[in-house]
Amino acid sequence: MSESENSGDKTLTVAPSKTLHLKQRPAEQGGMVRQSFSHGRSKVVVVEKVKRRAPGHVETKPAASPVAAPAPAPAAPPPPAPTRPSAPARQAEPRSSRGSAGVVLRALTDDEREARARALSDARTREEEERRRAEAEAKARAEREAREKEERAAAEARKREEEERLAREAEAKRKSEEEARRRLAGEAPAPAASRPASAAPRPASAAPRAAAPGRPAETAVPAAGQTEVRRPATPSLAPRRPAAAPMAPPPARPAPSRGGFKDRGRLTVTTATAAGDEERTRSHAAYVRRNQRLMKGRMAEPKEKITREVILPETITIQELANRMSERGVDVIRLLMKQGDMHKITDVIDADTAQLVAEEMGHTVKRVAESDVEEGLFDAPDAGEDLVARPPVVTIMGHVDHGKTSLLDAIRQANVVAGEAGGITQHIGAYQVTAPGGAPITFIDTPGHAAFTAMRARGAKVTDIVVLVVAADDGVMPQTIEAIHHAKAAQVPLIVAINKIDKPDAKPERVRTELLQHEVQVESLGGETLEIEVSAKQKLNLEKLLELIALQAEVLDLKANPVRSAEGTVIEARLDKGRGPVATVLVQRGTLRVGDIVVAGSQWGRVRALLDDKGAVRQDAGPSFPVEILGFSGTPEAGDRVAVVESESRAREITEYRERQKREKAAIRGGSGRGSLSDMMSQLKTQGRKEFPLVVKGDVQGSVEAIISALEKLNTDEVAARVVHAGVGGISESDISLAEASGAAVIGFNVRAHKEAREASERAGIEIRYYNIIYNLVDDVKAAMSGLLAPTLRETMLGNALILEVFDISKVGKVAGCRVTDGQVERGANVRLIRDNVVVHEGKLSTLKRFKDEVKEVVVGQECGMAFENYQDMRQGDVIECYRIEEIKRTL
Numbered sequence: 004m005s006e007s008e009n010s011g012d013k014t015l016t017v018a019p020s021k022t023l024h025l026k027q028r029p030a031e032q033g034g035m036v037r038q039s040f041s042h043g044r045s046k047v048v049v050v051e052k053v054k055r056r057a058p059g060h061v062e063t064k065p066a067a068s069p070v071a072a073p074a075p076a077p078a079a080p081p082p083p084a085p086t087r088p089s090a091p092a093r094q095a096e097p098r099s100s101r102g103s104a105g106v107v108l109r110a111l112t113d114d115e116r117e118a119r120a121r122a123l124s125d126a127r128t129r130e131e132e133e134r135r136r137a138e139a140e141a142k143a144r145a146e147r148e149a150r151e152k153e154e155r156a157a158a159e160a161r162k163r164e165e166e167e168r169l170a171r172e173a174e175a176k177r178k179s180e181e182e183a184r185r186r187l188a189g190e191a192p193a194p195a196a197s198r199p200a201s202a203a204p205r206p207a208s209a210a211p212r213a214a215a216p217g218r219p220a221e222t223a224v225p226a227a228g229q230t231e232v233r234r235p236a237t238p239s240l241a242p243r244r245p246a247a248a249p250m251a252p253p254p255a256r257p258a259p260s261r262g263g264f265k266d267r268g269r270l271t272v273t274t275a276t277a278a279g280d281e282e283r284t285r286s287h288a289a290y291v292r293r294n295q296r297l298m299k300g301r302m303a304e305p306k307e308k309i310t311r312e313v314i315l316p317e318t319i320t321i322q323e324l325a326n327r328m329s330e331r332g333v334d335v336i337r338l339l340m341k342q343g344d345m346h347k348i349t350d351v352i353d354a355d356t357a358q359l360v361a362e363e364m365g366h367t368v369k370r371v372a373e374s375d376v377e378e379g380l381f382d383a384p385d386a387g388e389d390l391v392a393r394p395p396v397v398t399i400m401g402h403v404d405h406g407k408t409s410l411l412d413a414i415r416q417a418n419v420v421a422g423e424a425g426g427i428t429q430h431i432g433a434y435q436v437t438a439p440g441g442a443p444i445t446f447i448d449t450p451g452h453a454a455f456t457a458m459r460a461r462g463a464k465v466t467d468i469v470v471l472v473v474a475a476d477d478g479v480m481p482q483t484i485e486a487i488h489h490a491k492a493a494q495v496p497l498i499v500a501i502n503k504i505d506k507p508d509a510k511p512e513r514v515r516t517e518l519l520q521h522e523v524q525v526e527s528l529g530g531e532t533l534e535i536e537v538s539a540k541q542k543l544n545l546e547k548l549l550e551l552i553a554l555q556a557e558v559l560d561l562k563a564n565p566v567r568s569a570e571g572t573v574i575e576a577r578l579d580k581g582r583g584p585v586a587t588v589l590v591q592r593g594t595l596r597v598g599d600i601v602v603a604g605s606q607w608g609r610v611r612a613l614l615d616d617k618g619a620v621r622q623d624a625g626p627s628f629p630v631e632i633l634g635f636s637g638t639p640e641a642g643d644r645v646a647v648v649e650s651e652s653r654a655r656e657i658t659e660y661r662e663r664q665k666r667e668k669a670a671i672r673g674g675s676g677r678g679s680l681s682d683m684m685s686q687l688k689t690q691g692r693k694e695f696p697l698v699v700k701g702d703v704q705g706s707v708e709a710i711i712s713a714l715e716k717l718n719t720d721e722v723a724a725r726v727v728h729a730g731v732g733g734i735s736e737s738d739i740s741l742a743e744a745s746g747a748a749v750i751g752f753n754v755r756a757h758k759e760a761r762e763a764s765e766r767a768g769i770e771i772r773y774y775n776i777i778y779n780l781v782d783d784v785k786a787a788m789s790g791l792l793a794p795t796l797r798e799t800m801l802g803n804a805l806i807l808e809v810f811d812i813s814k815v816g817k818v819a820g821c822r823v824t825d826g827q828v829e830r831g832a833n834v835r836l837i838r839d840n841v842v843v844h845e846g847k848l849s850t851l852k853r854f855k856d857e858v859k860e861v862v863v864g865q866e867c868g869m870a871f872e873n874y875q876d877m878r879q880g881d882v883i884e885c886y887r888i889e890e891i892k893r894t895l
Contacts, residue, residue, distance in 0.1 A: 313361045314369050315354050322348050324357050328366050335360055376656045380602070380646050385564040385592075393563040393626040394435070394443040395556035396465060396589065400486035401472035403450070406502040409539040410472060411448050414549070433574050433589055433629030434616045438549040444556075445589070445627050447574065450709075464642075465572045465589055468555050470498045470548075471523075475509035475536070479517040487521050496555055499525055499534040500548060505541045563626035568647040569593035573603055574629065576638050577703040578732035584608075584635040588645050589627070595647065596623045600654050601632065604643035605661040607654040608635040638731045641704040693722045693791045696747035697784070698738050699729045700754050706777075707731060710752060713781050722791045724784060734771060739763040748772065748787070752780060786894075794890040802826025802863065804883040810868075817875045818850065821883060822866045828885045829860045834871065835884040847872045848885065 039045045111119075313327045321339075325332040325348075332348045338360055339346050346352070352360075358368045399407045415436050432448045447466060469490040473483055490497050499518065501511045515525055515534070524530025533551050537544045575587040586603060588595070595601070599610050611634035613621045624630040632645075639645075648654050697714070701707035707729050714724040727747045728738065734749060734756035740763070742749050749756075749764070749771045756764065756771050764771055774780040804821040811817055821828075830851040836844040850870035851858055861867040869883060 308365055310365050310367065312367045312369055313357075314371055315357050315361070316371055317354050318351050319354070319357050320349060320351050321346055324352070324360065328361060328364060330364060334364070338363060374660070376653075376660050380648070380657070381570060381644060383567070385567065389564040389566060390562040391565060393561050393565075394445050394628075395467045395552065395559070395561055396445045396447065396627050397468045397470055397552055398447040398449060398466035399470045399472060400449050400489065402474070402477070402480035402482040402486075405472050405474040405477065405480075405483075406539045407472045408448055410500065410502060410537065410545075411446055413539045413542050414446070414545055432616075433587055435629060436549075438553050439546050440550075440553055442553055442556075443627075444549065444552055445629060447589070447629075464493055465574070465591070466493065466495055467559060467561060468498060468552060469493075469495050470500050470552070472500050472502050473514050473518075474503045475501050475511050475514060476503055476506045478510075478513055479521070484521055487523060496559070497523065497532050498548075498551055498555065499523070499532060501534065501536045502539055504536045505538040505543070511536055561627075563592050565594050565625050567593040569595035569599065569601075569624075569645070570647075571595070571645040573639050573641055573643045573645060575641055575703050575705050576731065578638050578730075580733065582633055584633075584638045586632045586635055586639050586645075587629060588632050589629050590624045592626055593647070594623050594625050595630065595632075599647045600649070600651060601635075601645055601647055602654050602657050603635065603639035603645045605658050605665060606635050606637040606639045606643075607648075607651075607658045608632075609651075610634050638704060641708060692720060694725045695722060695784070695788045695791060696725050696727050696742075696745050698727055698742045698745075698747045698749045700734050700738060700749075700751050701729075701731060702753035704731050706752055709777065710750075710780065713777065714784060717781070717785055717788060721793070722788050724788060733757055734760045736760045736763050739767060739769060742769050743767045750774065750780065750784075752777070789892070789894040792893040794892050797889045797891055799887045799889055800826065801832055801885040801887055802828050804828055804861075804867070804869065804885070806877060806879055806881045806883065807866070809877050809879060815850075816870065817877055818852075818868045818870050819877045819881075819883070820866065821869050823861050823863045825863060826885070827860050827862045828867065828869070828883075829887070830858070832885050832887050835886070836871070836874070836877065837882040837884055838878065838880075843881075844871070844874050844876075846874055 035047055036050050037045055037047045309329070311328060313324070315324075321335055322332055325335045328335075336346055336348065339352075339356075342359075344356075354370055358370070361368050399411055401407050411434065415434055433445065434448070435443055435445045438444050469486070471483065471486055471490070473479060487497070499514075501514050503509055504511060515528055518525065519528070523532055525532045525534040527534060533555065535544055535548050535551060537548055569590055570592040571588045571590040573586050574589050577585055579585045584606070588603075595610065595613065597610050597613055601608060601610060610632055612632075613624055614631040614633070615621055615624075616629060621630065648657070699707060699710055699714075701710060711726055711729055714726065717724055727745050728741055730738075733754050734751050736757065736759045738749060739756075739760050741747070749769060751771060751773045753775050755773065761771075772783065774783075802823055803825040804823045806819045806821050808820040809817055810820060828848070828851065830848055832848055834846060834848045835842050848869060849872040850868065851861060852868040853861060853865070858867070871877070
């Protein structure tokens with residue numbers, strides 16, 4: 004680069020000797036180009052020109068000679084377009100191994116040639132398919148257009164025929180109306196001058212012919228379209244008068260018009276250009292005015308008051324009341340305003356106010372309650388001729404571990420007790436067996452544990468006979484006494500079965516004697532209560548027990564109607580993972596069938612399946628038969644009564660009403676109302692009470708009920724167990740979320756947590772405790788609640804010391820020189836400073852020295868130095884009392 008010629012120019016330039024340029028030589032026009040660079044360097048490159056080819060076109064290349072061809076003449080005409088050679092010809096074309104510039108060109112392989120041939124074949128196939136498709140579409144389009152054209156032509160023809168028919172009918176109607184008007188007016192046929200222009204003049208051939216002698220003359224034939232017929236003229240017998248001038252007919256009066264131009268209707272282009280002789284109709288405005296005049300006359304007539312029977316619930320809105328009376332809402336509000344009440348149409352009024360309003364407006368009232376939806380659901384009377392004998396329902400009751408389930412297993416030849424956790428019954432079960440005489444007997448097995456009081460009471464309510472099982476080696480126990488009370492409350496007969504007589508320490512007489520204390524006198528002691536000694540293990544006297552039950556049932560004469568709608572009681576309910584809610588129901592009246600719509604408490608459903616106590620499927624269940632019902636919408640509560648209803652709408656009404664009642668009761672229990680004075684005092688007592696929140700999930704409804712009842716008995720004034728949520732079924736993720744939000748513990752009784760619930764509990768750090776025996780559950784909860792109790796503080800006196808002198812030491816403060824007069828003094832213990840028998844300070848002993856050494860304790864008779872924490876006002880003669888405070892853990 005050079006900058007010597009123009010020093011002011013800052014543009015960078017390249018010297019001419021170092022210019023980078025391309026030199027094209029005549030010998031290089033065939034595709035060789037020489038490039039020159041700086042410093043005398045050069046390079047020859049090959050320039051290849053690639054032409055764009057059409058799809059499917061193969062261009063043939065002539066053989067290239069090693070010598071570069073001369074440039075073509077500019078005036079040479081262009082060669083003709085080459086034709087497409089066939090595939091074999093293209094394959095047979097010779098290819099040069101080198102290009103025109105000496106570059107080696109690669110020959111096509113066999114696979115490439117086959118691929119190109121296949122591509123060409125596929126292209127031809129696609130073109131052929133597209134052509135055929137286009138032809139088919141064109142043919143279908145032509146057919147469719149032809150069909151549409153024919154349909155349009157047919158529609159136009161039908162339209163023309165319809166228009167012609169309407170025109171003919173209109174013309175015939177017009178002519179008949181004209182003829183009728185002429186006949187009513189009594190006018191003669193109009194002369195030719197006055198005839199309408201549309202009537203054709205009568206031809207000459209239609210002129211009247213002269214009457215022949217003795218023949219009456221015929222009148223002229225009317226023109227086409229006229230209906231007038233003239234009678235033939237008859238010869239008159241009167242003498243002829245001289246012919247007088249003919250009288251001119253009276254001028255034809257036009258038809259009277261109603262309002263003139265008012266009858267023409269709306270003025271449009273069609274009506275303005277129509278012929279003048281067309282009939283004019285009444286306008287829409289005239290028609291409306293006529294209707295208004297007629298309606299005004301009708302409205303003047305007084306309407307008759309319609310009285311209705313208005314059904315009034317306990318509460319009703321003003322709008323609904325007006326609708327039931329078929330009155331206006333403003334009239335009801337006006338009547339209420341006259342009585343001094345201001346209301347809106349959406350306000351709710353009570354039944355008394357609504358009755359006053361309805362009677363004031365002239366209607367009759369029928370008062371109904373919201374609970375009327377349950378009327379006729381239970382206890383409908385049965386005719387005496389429909390009653391037939393039914394099996395007895397026997398409930399086995401007694402104390403825990405007295406052999407109730409073992410006795411029932413021996414009767415049923417089953418082994419239910421093997422499946423019970425801990426060897427105790429914690430569920431209520433229903434079974435049916437056959438007595439030696441062939442009569443069926445339904446047994447209900449109840450738990451004997453103290454927590455299952457509700458189950459025993461429920462079993463006693465639905466039973467006909469109670470079998471009280473008492474162990475001969477144990478005697479009468481608390482739950483035995485409770486079972487006696489339940490049987491007396493239910494007013495059912497009692498049969499005492501003294502079990503375990505095979506044991507060496509069995510004392511049946513002791514049992515009979517102890518039963519006398521509870522007003523149960525057996526037959527062997529002169530009473531009326533049946534008794535029998537049995538052994539479930541040795542299967543002794545089991546048939547005699549069944550005979551006694553059959554005898555007692557025969558005395559009771561148990562009957563029921565099997566052809567009516569079924570009624571029963573829920574013995575137990577649970578949530579099965581595979582089958583959904585399952586309820587064990589004892590049918591008491593009627594027959595329950597598959598497909599019936601049943602209601603139990605706040606749940607309803609359609610019976611999908613019926614299973615007996617052995618798991619067999621049944622199609623129906625008669626009176627006194629226990630079955631498991633599948634198909635409830637939710638898990639009903641144990642003890643709910645079951646009834647069959649006629650429709651789903653009735654079932655929904657009943658369950659919605661019961662659910663609403665349950666919510667209202669829960670709101671009342673959890674409300675903040677003050678209530679009575681005793682309620683206020685109980686709230687004050689429990690105001691500072693600590694709560695132990697729990698989430699309880701059980702396998703059946705009865706177990707959950709028993710757990711809640713047992714936990715409520717543990718409550719005290721200081722600590723209480725609060726069940727946040729209780730339900731039937733496995734522990735779900737929502738239960739863990741609820742426990743996390745409320746800080747509650749999760750308890751599962753004979754259930755397990757779902758996989759998602761376990762993961763959620765691990766994330767939240769919530770422990771899930773599993774139990775299958777109610778003893779252990781109650782004990783653990785009791786221990787956990789005991790930890791919430793405040794410990795009891797107990798003082799233990801250590802000793803007393805008398806201050807002899809007070810020393811003021813720098814950097815330490817005041818130190819009391821003391822002598823221990825009683826017991827011992829320990830460093831760090833609690834102390835009281837007593838002056839003149841008055842406690843002036845309580846604190847801790849911070850320093851205890853013996854001479855110059857720090858010591859732990861100083862016994863009686865020795866002298867020491869003492870210093871208090873944060874207190875310096877010590878005087879000579881004060882007494883120091885030293886004591887220790889011990890915390891004692893409390894239990895429930």
